Amino acid sequence: QKEVEQNSGPLSVPEGAIASLNCTYSDRGSQSFFWYRQYSGKSPELIMSIYSNGDKEDGRFTAQLNKASQYVSLLIRDSQPSDSATYLCAVNPAGNQFYFGTGTSLTVIP
Amino acid sequence: NAGVTQTPKFRILKIGQSMTLQCTQDMNHNYMYWYRQDPGMGLKLIYYSVGAGITDKGEVPNGYNVSRSTTEDFPLRLELAAPSQTSVYFCASSSAGQETQYFGPGTRLLVL
Numbered sequence: 414q415k416e417v418e419q420n421s422g423p424l425s426v427p428e429g430a431i432a433s434l435n436c437t438y439s440d441r442g443s444q445s446f447f448w449y450r451q452y453s454g455k456s457p458e459l460i461m462s463i464y465s466n467g468d469k470e471d472g473r474f475t476a477q478l479n480k481a482s483q484y485v486s487l488l489i490r491d492s493q494p495s496d497s498a499t500y501l502c503a504v505n506p507a508g509n510q511f512y513f514g515t516g517t518s519l520t521v522i523p
Numbered sequence: 524n525a526g527v528t529q530t531p532k533f534r535i536l537k538i539g540q541s542m543t544l545q546c547t548q549d550m551n552h553n554y555m556y557w558y559r560q561d562p563g564m565g566l567k568l569i570y571y572s573v574g575a576g577i578t579d580k581g582e583v584p585n586g587y588n589v590s591r592s593t594t595e596d597f598p599l600r601l602e603l604a605a606p607s608q609t610s611v612y613f614c615a616s617s618s619a620g621q622e623t624q625y626f627g628p629g630t631r632l633l634v635l
């Protein structure tokens with residue numbers, strides 16, 4: 414069983430719509446959770462981090478964590494063409510190692 | 524403040540050659556990591572370090588070696604390059620084990 418699973422997509426949404434990205438993880442002891450955005454040919458950059466159950470909002474981005482169900486999601490409101498990228502979910506299962514999902518490719522259509 | 528820098532940006536190796544990928548960070552982070560990313564895949568941890576003189580294996584350490592003599596530098600050594608090591612290599616650093624990781628620009632390696 415993979416540590417972190419994401420729907421690879423591609424996910425296409427029209428400009429201005431809400432994009433919903435999901436991630437599940439296998440280790441119940443996981444402590445910290447991250448969403449990274451990666452443009453083609455570039456390195457990952459942090460979008461959001463979340464450590465406790467519930468929602469965390471930052472501008473157009475909202476991360477949602479449900480430890481009981483072992484999933485973490487990212488909502489992007491008012492999606493823009495510049496949001497088109499691959500979104501990586503990363504999980505830290507209480508230690509020094511991060512496990513990354515394979516990423517979800519998002520395309521925002523103008 | 525340059526963050527995390529990596530050299531070279533791109534390299535072609537022949538099978539059996541060796542090379543060192545350089546990584547330097549100027550954020551005084553204790554934790555440093557090496558990942559590889561194959562096309563369409565997520566990041567796989569090769570090695571990590573929690574401080575100068577301390578390193579440990581990640582998910583995919585075979586064929587690689589690391590050292591950490593200073594806080595700033597964390598080079599990755601490839602011995603006897605194989606086509607399976609064709610990948611993009613990212614170095615990252617963080618202030619602590621569960622904190623945000625900051626990534627370098629990556630090194631694209633092609634082994635022929």
